[in-house]
Amino acid sequence: MAQVNNQAVEQEIEKTKQIISDLVESFIELGIIVHDFQGTESSRDALSLRLNHTIDELQKLQSPATNSLDNVPVPLDVLQYVEDGRNPDVYTREFVETTRKANQHLRGKMMAMRDLRDVLGKKIASEFPELGDVVQDIIKRTDG
Amino acid sequence: MDTATMKDQQSQVHPSQGPPEIPHITTNIIPLSQILRKFAESSFSELQQVIQTQPNNEAKKKRLLELIVRLRQEYVRLYVLTKWSRTSAQDFTKFIDILVWLKEQTFHFNNLIWGTKSLNQSLLSAKLPNPDLITALEVYTNGRPTLPTHNFIEPKISTKKVLSTLKELNTILYMKYATADDLPEEFTNYSIKDGRIYIYTEDYNLQISTADETGPFFLISFEFTFGDFVTSRHLMRVCNETLRTSGFQELKRLLTNYTNTMKLYLIHQKLSPMKTIKHVYHQDKFQIVVHYWVNSFVFKYSYIEIGLNRANKIVYKWFRQGEYIETFDEVQDFGLFLRDIYHRHATFILDQIDDLTVNKSLLQINELTGLFYFKNTTPTLNASLKKLNIDDFKNINDNLQSIRMDVKFLKISTILSVTGWIPNELIKLNPQELKKLPSPIFQQEKAYALTKNMKFYTRKEWPSNWFLILFIDTKVKSFIGNIKSMLGQWTLQAPSELNIESFDYKISKQLIDYVSKKIMIHLITQELHGSTYKVSKDDTIVVKTDTFIKIPNTSNVLYMTFKVEPDNKTMLVKVKGKLNTELTLEDFAIDPSGVFEIFEVIHFRRTSILGNIVSKLERLAKIIELINYLKLEKMNLVSVKLDQVVFKYGDQVCVLKDNFDLELPANNPHNLCLVSIKGYLATKGVGHLFKYLQDSRELVTKLNEISASAQTENLSTFKTDKLRYEVVTKSSSMFSIVYYMGNSKSREILQMNIQIKANGGTYHYFIGFESLQYAEYLKQDLTLKGPLYSSMKSTTKITPLVNGVMVDEAGLGQVIDYFHNRIKENSTPVTS
Numbered sequence: 001m002a003q004v005n006n007q008a009v010e011q012e013i014e015k016t017k018q019i020i021s022d023l024v025e026s027f028i029e030l031g032i033i034v035h036d037f038q039g040t041e042s043s044r045d046a047l048s049l050r051l052n053h054t055i056d057e058l059q060k061l062q063s064p065a066t067n068s069l070d071n072v073p074v075p076l077d078v079l080q081y082v083e084d085g086r087n088p089d090v091y092t093r094e095f096v097e098t099t100r101k102a103n104q105h106l107r108g109k110m111m112a113m114r115d116l117r118d119v120l121g122k123k124i125a126s127e128f129p130e131l132g133d134v135v136q137d138i139i140k141r142t143d144g
Numbered sequence: 145m146d147t148a149t150m151k152d153q154q155s156q157v158h159p160s161q162g163p164p165e166i167p168h169i170t171t172n173i174i175p176l177s178q179i180l181r182k183f184a185e186s187s188f189s190e191l192q193q194v195i196q197t198q199p200n201n202e203a204k205k206k207r208l209l210e211l212i213v214r215l216r217q218e219y220v221r222l223y224v225l226t227k228w229s230r231t232s233a234q235d236f237t238k239f240i241d242i243l244v245w246l247k248e249q250t251f252h253f254n255n256l257i258w259g260t261k262s263l264n265q266s267l268l269s270a271k272l273p274n275p276d277l278i279t280a281l282e283v284y285t286n287g288r289p290t291l292p293t294h295n296f297i298e299p300k301i302s303t304k305k306v307l308s309t310l311k312e313l314n315t316i317l318y319m320k321y322a323t324a325d326d327l328p329e330e331f332t333n334y335s336i337k338d339g340r341i342y343i344y345t346e347d348y349n350l351q352i353s354t355a356d357e358t359g360p361f362f363l364i365s366f367e368f369t370f371g372d373f374v375t376s377r378h379l380m381r382v383c384n385e386t387l388r389t390s391g392f393q394e395l396k397r398l399l400t401n402y403t404n405t406m407k408l409y410l411i412h413q414k415l416s417p418m419k420t421i422k423h424v425y426h427q428d429k430f431q432i433v434v435h436y437w438v439n440s441f442v443f444k445y446s447y448i449e450i451g452l453n454r455a456n457k458i459v460y461k462w463f464r465q466g467e468y469i470e471t472f473d474e475v476q477d478f479g480l481f482l483r484d485i486y487h488r489h490a491t492f493i494l495d496q497i498d499d500l501t502v503n504k505s506l507l508q509i510n511e512l513t514g515l516f517y518f519k520n521t522t523p524t525l526n527a528s529l530k531k532l533n534i535d536d537f538k539n540i541n542d543n544l545q546s547i548r549m550d551v552k553f554l555k556i557s558t559i560l561s562v563t564g565w566i567p568n569e570l571i572k573l574n575p576q577e578l579k580k581l582p583s584p585i586f587q588q589e590k591a592y593a594l595t596k597n598m599k600f601y602t603r604k605e606w607p608s609n610w611f612l613i614l615f616i617d618t619k620v621k622s623f624i625g626n627i628k629s630m631l632g633q634w635t636l637q638a639p640s641e642l643n644i645e646s647f648d649y650k651i652s653k654q655l656i657d658y659v660s661k662k663i664m665i666h667l668i669t670q671e672l673h674g675s676t677y678k679v680s681k682d683d684t685i686v687v688k689t690d691t692f693i694k695i696p697n698t699s700n701v702l703y704m705t706f707k708v709e710p711d712n713k714t715m716l717v718k719v720k721g722k723l724n725t726e727l728t729l730e731d732f733a734i735d736p737s738g739v740f741e742i743f744e745v746i747h748f749r750r751t752s753i754l755g756n757i758v759s760k761l762e763r764l765a766k767i768i769e770l771i772n773y774l775k776l777e778k779m780n781l782v783s784v785k786l787d788q789v790v791f792k793y794g795d796q797v798c799v800l801k802d803n804f805d806l807e808l809p810a811n812n813p814h815n816l817c818l819v820s821i822k823g824y825l826a827t828k829g830v831g832h833l834f835k836y837l838q839d840s841r842e843l844v845t846k847l848n849e850i851s852a853s854a855q856t857e858n859l860s861t862f863k864t865d866k867l868r869y870e871v872v873t874k875s876s877s878m879f880s881i882v883y884y885m886g887n888s889k890s891r892e893i894l895q896m897n898i899q900i901k902a903n904g905g906t907y908h909y910f911i912g913f914e915s916l917q918y919a920e921y922l923k924q925d926l927t928l929k930g931p932l933y934s935s936m937k938s939t940t941k942i943t944p945l946v947n948g949v950m951v952d953e954a955g956l957g958q959v960i961d962y963f964h965n966r967i968k969e970n971s972t973p974v975t976s
Contacts, residue, residue, distance in 0.1 A: 006234070013230040016180065020223040027216035034209045051195070055188060062184035069177035072229050073237045076172045079179070082221050088228040092236060099239050102246040109253040114258075 012068040019060050026054040117142060166245045173237060176229050183222055188217050264780025313339035314356050328396040340364055352387070358891045360388045366399070366408065390919040400456050401430075407458055408432055411450060415480060420512055421482070436482060437489075437514025441534045446489065446514070448482075463753040465537075486511035498541050507532075507544065524554055549597055549616050556614065556647045557599065563652040565601040568611065571627055573598070577636040581613070581623055582881055593652075600627065603656065605713040607749050610663050612655075613639070620646065624662050638666050660708045660748070662828065664715060668704065671754045682850055683707060689721065693758065696772055696867040697725040697763040702761075709745070719757050727768065730785045740764070763787055770800065772833065793837050813841070836876065846957045847871050847879055847898075850964060867971040881964070885918060885971045892918040896963060897948070898956075909956050911963065921970050922963065925949075932962055 033047050081091045121135040194208050195974040282289045317336050321327075334343040340351045351365040363383040366375045367382060379402065387395050405427070412425040412432055423434040432450040437443050445466035453459045453471075460472040462485055475481045490509040494500060500507040506519040516532045518525045528547045535543055557567060573595060578586045601612040613623040625639035640662065644655060661683050668685060669677060676688040684705040692702065699722040706717040723738035734740040742760050746753055763786050774781055774791050782790035782797065789800045796814070798805040805821055808815050814837060825833050851871040858868045872880045877900040885892040900907055916922065925932040926944045933949075936942050940955025951959045 009234075010230060013176075013226060016176075017226050017230070019224065020219055020226055024216055024219050027212050027219065029575065031212045033211060034205055034212060037205055051191070055191070058184040058188050062181050063190070064177065064180070065539065067177065069180065070175045072175045072176035072233045074176050074179060074225065074229060074233060075240065076174065077237065078228065078236070079174070079225070082225045082228070085221070088225065089232070092228070092232045095239055095243075096237070099243045099246070102243055102250070106246050106249050106253070109250065113253065113256065 008066065009068045009072060012064065012066055013072065016061070016064070016069065019057055023054065023061070025111045026050065026057055028052055086101075166241050169237070169240050169244050173240075176226065176233065179225070180222070183218070187218070190215070310339040313353070317341050317354060318351065320354060320357070320361070324392060326391040326393050326848065328393055330396060331392060345369075347407075348399060350399070356801070363387060363395075366401065370407070371410070373406070379464060404430055404452055404456060404458060408450065411478065413459075418479075434482075436486065440514035442516075442532070442537045443489070443514045448485065464492065469969050483511070486514075496537075497542070497544065499544065506646070522550055522551075552616050552620065553597075553599065553614075556616070556620070559602055559649055559652045563649065564699070565603060565612065565652075566601060568600040571600045571611070571634050573627075573634050573636060577634060580636050581615075581639050582641050583615075583621055583623075585617070585621075603660075605711075605748055606660070607663065607667065612642075612659055620644070624659055624666075628667075638670070640666065657708055660715070661706070664706055664708075664748075664753070666699070667753050668706070671752065671758075693761045693765055695721070695723075695761065696768050698723050698768075706746075714741060714745050714747050715819075717746050717753065717757065719761070721761075723768070725768075725772075727771065728784065729767065730783060732764065732786045782835070793834060793841070795957075796837075796841070798837065813844045816844055816848055816851065816871065817873040817876060817879070820873050824876040840876075841911065842953055842956060843879070843898065843900065846960055847881075848882060850960070867968060869967075881960075883967055894918045894967065896960075896967075896975070898960065901950075906952070908950055908952055910945070910948055910950050911959055912945070914947075919967060922966060924962070932959070 030047075030050050033043070033050050037043050037047060078088050078091055081088050115138065121139055125132040125135045148657075190211055194204070194211050205336055214308050225465075227807055235335070251677070279289045314336050317339070321334070321336070330345045331343050332615065333345070334341050336342070337913060343350050344354065347370065348366060348368050350363060350367075352361045353364050354361050364379055366379065366383070367373075371913045383395060383398060386398050408425070408430060412423070415421065415423045415432070415434060419458065420438075421434050421436045422438045423432055425432050430452050434448040434450065435446070436448070437446050440446075441467055445463070449461040449463060450458065453473075457473065460475050462469045462472070472481070490511045493509055494507075497507065505521050505525050508517055508519055509515070510517055516529055518529065519531075525547070528550060532540065532543055532547070578595065580586075596617050599614045599616075601614065602610060609626050609628050611625060611627050613625055613627075615623070616623040622642040622644050624642060625637050626637040628637070642655075642659065642662065644651060644658075647655075665679055665683075665685065667681065672685070672687060672692060675692040677692070678686045680686055683706055684786065687702045687704060689698050689700055689702050701721075703720040704717065705720070706715045708715045719742045721740055723734060726736075726738065727734055732740065742757050744756055767784065767786060770789055771781065771784060774789070782792060784790075787801065791798055791800075796812050797809050798812070798814075799809075801807050806818070806825055808818060813823060817840075821836070826834060828836075848867075848871075854869050854871065858870075867883060867885055869881055869883045872882055876882055879898045881896045881898075883894040883896070885894060893915060897910075897912050897914065899910040899912070901910055913919070913922065924930040926947070926949060927933070928944055930944065932943055933942055936955055936958065940958070941952045942955055942959065943950040949959060
C-alpha cells in the first residue's frame with residue numbers, strides 16, 4: 001500500500017517537476033517576447049498566447065489532479081535553505097550527520113548506564129541480599 | 145523518581161509487540177502541495193496585477209520583464225525543492241523524528257544521572273562508618289586501647305636514690321620553712337616527712353613541698369578536717385599562684401576564706417531541707433540569713449544571721465523582730481539551736497502579754513511557726529486568732545481584750561437572744577449622751593471609744609424606746625435607758641444602772657422581770673414628778689399623799705405596788721391608802737379600818753400608766769371633800785358613790801354626778817337657774833353651792849310660782865295688747881321679771897329686778913325697777929309714805945330706796961306678790 005502510494009507520489013512529483021520545468025521554459029520565452037514586444041498585433045497575440053499558456057501551467061500547478069503531494073512533507077528549514085539559494089541536499093547531509101552524532105552520544109550513555117546498573121545491582125545484591133530479587137527484576141526489565 | 149520514570153517507560157515495553165513507534169513530528173513541516181499552490185497563486189496574482197494595472201508603455205514592459213525574470217528564478221528554486229522532495233522528503237521527516245527522539249532520550253538520561261547523584265547525596269546519612277576493628281579487639285583483649293607512647297621511656301629509679309633524695313629534700317624543707325619570715329601562726333603546727341611539710345590547722349591540713357633550695361614552695365595536698373571532699377584542681381592552682389607571688393600569709397587568708405565558704409556552704413546544704421525556715425545564702429558577703437517563723441506576720445524580721453566575725457570565725461547572730469539580741473559562737477546542732485531560739489522568742493512574746501487567758505482558753509505560741517493559738521480553743525476563738533496573727537504585736541493586749549469582750553458579748557448576746565431580747569444595731573450614742581450614763585468610766589475624755597463595746601437590747605413588749613444597755617469591758621455593766629432618735633441624734637434619757645455583772649440563762653430571765661420593773665418604776669415616778677416619793681424594794685413606791693393628790697382625811701402615804709404579769713406584757717398596779725374617817729361608798733371598797741385599794745392591769749406600752757388611778761384618786765378626794773362638807777352642812781346624803789352624790793336640801797333632792805356635774809330632778813325649783821348655778825359651782829366651789837341652794841330656795845320657789853303662772857296667763861288670750869311677763873335669770877344672784885305692756889306698735893317694757901345681797905350671814909333682797917316711767921303708780925310705793933311700807937313695816941324689815949325697795953327674807957314673797965299684782969292690775973288694758 002505504502003509502496004503504491006510512494007509510486008503515486010513519485011509520479012506526481014515527476015509530473016510536477018515537468019510542469020515547473022515547462023513553466024521555467026515559458027517564463028524564458030515570455031521574457032523574450034516581452035523584451036521584443038513591438039506593440040504590433042501579432043506580437044500582442046504571441047504574448048497573449050504565451051501568457052495564457054503560462055497561466056494554464058500555473059493552473060495545473062495550483063490545482064493538481066491528485067492530492068498525492070499533500071503527503072510530501074517539506075520542513076521549513078529546507079524551504080529557507082532553497083530560498084537562500086543553497087543546495088538542500090547539503091542541508092540533508094548535515095542533518096543526517098547531526099542525527100548520527102546524537103545517536104552515538106545516546107548509545108554511549110546507554111552503555112554506560114547499563115554498566116552502572118549492573119555494577120550497582122551487583123553491589124546492592126551483595127550488601128543487601130534481601131534486595132536481590134528487586135535488582136534482578138529491574139535488570140530484567142531494563143535489559144533492552 | 146527518574147528511575148521510576150525509566151521503570152515506567154520500560155514497563156511499557158512488551159517484547160512481543162516490539163519497540164514503540166517513534167512519535168511523528170509535524171511542527172514546522174508544510175506539505176509540498178501547499179507550497180506549490182501558494183506559489184502558483186502568488187505568481188498569477190502578480191502577473192495579473194502587472195498586466196492589468198500598469199499602463200501600456202515601456203515602463204510596463206520593463207516591470208513585466210522584471211517580474212518574469214524573478215518568477216523564472218523562483219520557479220527554478222521551486223524546481224530544486226521539488227526535485228529534493230522526490231529524493232529526500234520522506235526520509236528527511238523520519239530523520240527529524242529520530243533526532244527529536246534521541247534528544248528526548250538524552251534528556252531522560254541526563255535526568256537519570258542527576259537523579260542518581262541526588263540519591264547519593266540523600267543517602268549520605270544512611271552511610272555506616274567503618275568499624276575500627278583493631279581498636280575494638282584491643283579493648284576486648286586488654287581492657288584498654290593501646291595509645292601512642294610518643295617514645296616515653298619508663299624511669300627506673302632505685303629505692304636508694306629515692307630515699308636519699310627524700311632525705312635531702314626534707315633537710316631543704318626544714319631549712320626553708322624555718323627561715324620563711326611570713327609564716328602565720330596557724331601554720332606553726334607542722335611536721336616534715338616524705339619530702340613534704342604537713343601543716344595542721346584547726347579546719348584544714350595541707351602539704352607543701354619544694355623542688356630545690358631556690359625553688360618556690362608549692363601546694364601538694366589539701367584537705368578539710370571536718371569532712372572528706374575532693375580538692376579542686378582550681379584551688380591547687382590558685383593556691384600555688386598565691387604562694388608563689390604573695391607568700392604564706394596570703395595563702396592562709398585564701399584558705400581560711402575557702403574554708404569559711406565551704407562551711408557556710410555546708411550549712412546552706414544542711415538548711416535546704418528544713419521546711420520551717422527560709423534562708424538566703426549570700427555567697428559574696430559570706431553570710432546566710434535564716435528567717436524563721438516565716439508565716440508569722442506579727443513576728444516578721446526574725447532571723448539568724450550566720451556570718452564571720454572579725455576573727456574570721458563563723459558566728460550566729462540572733463535578730464528578734466529586727467532587733468539584735470545575741471551572738472552565738474559555737475553551734476553544734478543547728479536544729480537544737482533553732483529550737484532554743486524559738487523557745488526563747490516565744491517566752492519573750494508571751495511575757496509581754498498581760499493576760500493570756502481568754503475565757504478558760506490560754507493563748508500560746510506555736511514555737512515552730514510563730515503563730516498564736518489557743519489551748520482549749522473554741523470556734524469563736526479560732527476565728528479571732530487570725531487578727532492576732534496579723535495585727536501589730538503592740539496591739540496584742542488590746543486585741544486580746546477585744547477578743548475577750550467579743551467572746552463575752554457573743555455569750556451574752558446568745559443568752560439574750562434565746563430569751564427573747566432583741567438587739568438594736570442602729571443606736572450610736574454620741575459623747576455627750578454617753579456621759580449621762582451613771583458610771584465613772586463614761587465621764588472620762590475618751591469615753592467615746594467605749595461605744596464599740598456597747599450593745600443595746602429591747603423587748604417587744606416593752607414601752608418603745610426603752611433599751612437595756614450592755615457595756616462590756618473587763619466587767620459587764622448594764623444600764624437601762626430611754627433612747628430616742630431626735631433630729632438624727634440618739635438621745636439618752638433616764639439612764640440608770642443595773643447591778644448585774646454576769647449573765648446566764650437564769651439571770652437573763654430574772655433580768656426581764658427586773659428590768660421591766662425598773663422601767664415601770666421609772667415610768668411611774670416620771671408621772672409622779674412633783675410629788676414626794678420613795679422607791680422601796682423593786683416594786684413598791686411610797687408616795688407622800690399630800691404632794692401627789694390631796695385627799696382629805698387620809699394617812700400621809702400611799703403605797704403603790706406593781707407586779708409584772710407572767711406574760712411579761714402587762715402588770716398589775718396597786719395603790720393602797722388609808723382613810724382616817726369612816727366612809728362607805730357604794731362602788732368603792734373601803735374596809736372598816738379605812739384601807740382602800742385601787743388596782744389596774746396596765747399594758748407596758750400604754751402612754752400613761754397612772755392616768756386611770758390618778759383620776760380615780762382624784763374623784764375619791766373630791767367625794768371625800770364633798771361628803772365632809774355635806775356632813776358639815778348637815779345635808780342629808782341620800783347615796784354616795786365614787787362618781788355620784790345624791791343629797792337633800794330642804795325638801796329638794798340634788799345629784800352631783802361624775803366630775804361634779806350638777807343634776808336636778810325636774811320638780812326642783814332651782815331648775816330655773818340651773819345654768820347659772822353650774823357657773824356658780826365652777827367658780828365658787830361646791831361649798832358655796834350648798835349654801836346658795838339653801839339660801840336662794842325661798843326666792844327661787846317664789847319665782848317659780850310666778851313663772852308657772854306666767855306660763856298659763858300668757859297663753860290665756862292672744863290679744864296683742866295684753867300684759868305678758870316672764871322670769872329671766874340674769875345670774876345666780878340676780879333675777880328679773882320682765883313685763884311687756886302696750887300693744888305691738890308701742891311696746892313698753894318694765895323690768896322688776898330681784899337681787900340677792902349678802903350682808904354678813906344674812907341675806908337681803910333688793911327689788912328695783914327699770915323703765916319706771918311706764919308704771920308711775922309704783923313710785924309712791926317706793927317711799928316711806930307708800931302703802932307698801934306702811935302695811936309691812938311692822939312685820940318685816942323693809943327699806944324704800946330711789947328705784948326700789950330693800951327687803952329681808954321674811955317679807956320677800958309678800959313684796960314680790962304686791963308689786964306683781966299692782967303691775968298686773970294697772971296694766972290691764974282699758975279696752976277690755
